[in-house]
Amino acid sequence: MEAFTKHTGRAVPLRRSNVDTDQIIPAHWLKKVTRDGFEDGLFEAWRKDPSFVLNRPERAGATVLVAGPDFGTGSSREHAVWALQNYGFKAVISSRFADIFRGNSLKNGLLTVVLEQGVVDELWELIEKDPQAEVTVDLESREVRAEGITAPFELDENARWRLLNGLDDISITLQNEADISAYEAGRPSYKPRTVQV
Amino acid sequence: MGRTLAEKVWDDHVVRRAEGEPDLLFIDLHLLHEVTSPQAFDGLRQAGRPVRRLDLTIATEDHNTPTLDIDKPIADPVSRAQLETLRKNCAEFGVRLHSLGDVEQGVVHVVGPQLGLTQPGTTVVCGDSHTSTHGAFGALAFGIGTSQVEHVLATQTLPLARPKTMAITVDGELPEDVTAKDLILAIITKIGTGGGQGYILEYRGSAIEKLSMEARMTICNMSIEAGARAGMIAPDETTFAYIEGRDHAPKGEDWDAAVAYWKTLRSDDDAVFDAEVVIDAASLAPFVTWGTNPGQGAPLSAAVPDPASYEDASERLAAEKALEYMGLTAGQPLRDIRVDTVFVGSCTNGRIEDLRAAASIVEGRKVADGVRMLVVPGSARVGLQAVSEGLDLVFKEAGAEWRHAGCSMCLGMNPDQLAPGERSASTSNRNFEGRQGKGGRTHLVSPQVAAATAVLGHLASPADLSDADVRTPAGVR
Numbered sequence: 001m002e003a004f005t006k007h008t009g010r011a012v013p014l015r016r017s018n019v020d021t022d023q024i025i026p027a028h029w030l031k032k033v034t035r036d037g038f039e040d041g042l043f044e045a046w047r048k049d050p051s052f053v054l055n056r057p058e059r060a061g062a063t064v065l066v067a068g069p070d071f072g073t074g075s076s077r078e079h080a081v082w083a084l085q086n087y088g089f090k091a092v093i094s095s096r097f098a099d100i101f102r103g104n105s106l107k108n109g110l111l112t113v114v115l116e117q118g119v120v121d122e123l124w125e126l127i128e129k130d131p132q133a134e135v136t137v138d139l140e141s142r143e144v145r146a147e148g149i150t151a152p153f154e155l156d157e158n159a160r161w162r163l164l165n166g167l168d169d170i171s172i173t174l175q176n177e178a179d180i181s182a183y184e185a186g187r188p189s190y191k192p193r194t195v196q197v
Numbered sequence: 198m199g200r201t202l203a204e205k206v207w208d209d210h211v212v213r214r215a216e217g218e219p220d221l222l223f224i225d226l227h228l229l230h231e232v233t234s235p236q237a238f239d240g241l242r243q244a245g246r247p248v249r250r251l252d253l254t255i256a257t258e259d260h261n262t263p264t265l266d267i268d269k270p271i272a273d274p275v276s277r278a279q280l281e282t283l284r285k286n287c288a289e290f291g292v293r294l295h296s297l298g299d300v301e302q303g304v305v306h307v308v309g310p311q312l313g314l315t316q317p318g319t320t321v322v323c324g325d326s327h328t329s330t331h332g333a334f335g336a337l338a339f340g341i342g343t344s345q346v347e348h349v350l351a352t353q354t355l356p357l358a359r360p361k362t363m364a365i366t367v368d369g370e371l372p373e374d375v376t377a378k379d380l381i382l383a384i385i386t387k388i389g390t391g392g393g394q395g396y397i398l399e400y401r402g403s404a405i406e407k408l409s410m411e412a413r414m415t416i417c418n419m420s421i422e423a424g425a426r427a428g429m430i431a432p433d434e435t436t437f438a439y440i441e442g443r444d445h446a447p448k449g450e451d452w453d454a455a456v457a458y459w460k461t462l463r464s465d466d467d468a469v470f471d472a473e474v475v476i477d478a479a480s481l482a483p484f485v486t487w488g489t490n491p492g493q494g495a496p497l498s499a500a501v502p503d504p505a506s507y508e509d510a511s512e513r514l515a516a517e518k519a520l521e522y523m524g525l526t527a528g529q530p531l532r533d534i535r536v537d538t539v540f541v542g543s544c545t546n547g548r549i550e551d552l553r554a555a556a557s558i559v560e561g562r563k564v565a566d567g568v569r570m571l572v573v574p575g576s577a578r579v580g581l582q583a584v585s586e587g588l589d590l591v592f593k594e595a596g597a598e599w600r601h602a603g604c605s606m607c608l609g610m611n612p613d614q615l616a617p618g619e620r621s622a623s624t625s626n627r628n629f630e631g632r633q634g635k636g637g638r639t640h641l642v643s644p645q646v647a648a649a650t651a652v653l654g655h656l657a658s659p660a661d662l663s664d665a666d667v668r669t670p671a672g673v674r
């Protein structure tokens with residue numbers, strides 16, 4: 001997983017609440033066998049509308065999504081996170097995220113930032129008025145900054161430490177290699193094996 | 198203070214415990230199939246990691262496999278690509294795989310127990326929610342997401358927070374024709390599809406102890422439909438007898454040591470559960486679902502409920518929507534509901550006892566005119582066993598279709614699907630909208646009810662059949 005310390009980029013205002021995982025990535029995309037290539041499926045239904053915010057030329061290359069409350073409800077599919085990342089988003093800001101989506105996002109290095117709706121409103125206004133406005137998401141100082149806005153955010157220490165160091169769950173677990181080996185050495189011989197190795 | 202069964206198995210697998218962190222648990226058995234594994238293998242490849250314990254890992258093909266013409270190339274390109282990806286990944290990483298056509302191929306949750314790999318006191322995971330099935334052996338077994346699949350492949354462990362425990366005690370005798378399926382459907386209707394959320398369920402009591410291993414698997418399989426993390430049943434002589442002699446069962450001294458350990462795996466008398474539910478087995482009857490989630494069920498003798506009778510507003514709305522989708526009206530007797538299709542199979546009810554039960558009911562009878570009955574063994578081996586007992590002939594003579602093993606119409610990822618508006622009586626586990634095919638309507642039932650329904654053409658139990666149904670030509674009822 002790529003480390004996340006600080007990111008600055010242009011932002012997309014998504015003025016919708018309750019964006020569920022089916023809207024983020026429709027079910028028929030789940031038959032794919034890779035973690036990449038989901039960018040075209042991101043918000044697929046809405047993207048058919050040329051006036052949808054993501055389709056506007058001034059939003060091309062934006063990397064921060066500023067969404068309405070209850071973002072990511074619905075199924076547990078990790079594909080929703082992959083689709084956002086494949087499209088190029090590094091961070092999503094909302095006043096409330098669905099639990100499973102949030103867990104999945106942090107596991108995959110997509111920073112989900114919870115800010116009060118009032119601040120989200122301010123960000124919306126700013127980036128709607130000036131599509132070139134840059135938003136900085138700073139995980140070291142736990143702050144979101146943009147012109148005229150400085151907003152602190154919370155993130156639990158464990159998740160923050162993992163993101164800052166780019167440690168995915170697997171690398172963290174592998175730091176406990178000695179514990180795993182010790183456990184393995186003590187397993188009884190009657191435990192089942194699928195093959196002889 | 199004593200410990201529950203779940204706590205004992207949990208504690209025996211803690212690799213590392215530290216303040217403020219989830220426990221790191223060792224995984225004894227990792228089952229793989231084609232749908233949820235490709236991105237996990239991809240992740241390993243990108244990070245240059247091997248599979249840590251090939252000897253604790255096994256894969257099979259089930260969700261996408263066709264049940265007809267299995268020797269021909271798979272028609273659907275997407276299904277074919279998923280299966281080919283699994284084959285490529287298993288070959289590259291060295292994972293044991295049972296492919297379509299192999300005698301050990303089948304639904305992943307039928308294959309594990311049948312090989313003797315699922316054993317008491319083990320931790321079992323799979324990228325599939327019905328992994329709870331394996332809890333019937335006193336294993337701690339649960340479904341995981343794709344990132345976790347990769348985590349287990351790479352480390353053979355998982356960081357997990359310990360769930361709470363709930364005892365579901367079922368005492369007394371199940372009445373005739375009332376099966377494990379009816380019992381679990383009744384439990385889910387009682388506690389709701391969210392009732393088990395955050396819990397590991399332990400099914401116990403005299404009615405559970407009397408169940409066969411296969412019936413216990415049916416119960417644990419559907420724990421997830423109550424929202425639970427897992428379901429478990431303490432191992433006993435029935436469990437040991439089922440495992441003994443299977444391919445991967447412990448042998449010789451190992452067997453004795455294993456049984457000695459397995460006998461310790463029961464909740465202590467003074468163990469405290471976080472929640473408890475008590476059910477009287479004698480009060481149960483054949484049970485069917487009328488709605489679009491497994492908690493919307495009722496005894497077969499009842500009528501479709503009136504949504505207005507629900508006090509809870511969201512339940513009322515859910516019932517209204519369900520009736521609309523299902524094309525049913527409040528007050529309609531459940532027995533009057535006519536079906537187009539009967540599906541016997543899945544990891545809930547696709548084992549040999551289920552096939553025997555269904556066969557014993559259709560034997561000498563005919564599937565009703567206009568009804569299609571699909572019988573899909575849970576694994577190739579179950580299919581072979583059924584053939585050796587002549588069950589395939591019983592089904593075929595009755596006018597049913599005898600198919601090859603796989604998930605099949607349980608979720609319709611292969612060509613076995615309901616057409617829009619079609620109605621099924623199905624021995625599977627989910628009656629969600631569109632689960633068995635776009636617009637399809639599903640009633641969850643036991644194999645016995647499925648078979649009687651096939652003969653009469655409407656939802657029915659074996660008690661509704663008379664001797665007159667025997668040898669009645671198709672079309673005459």
Ligand code: SF4
Pocket residue numbers: 259260304305306325327543544545603604607608625626
């Ligand atoms: S039979 Fe159905 S529930 Fe079981 S693993 Fe297959 S699709 Fe899932």
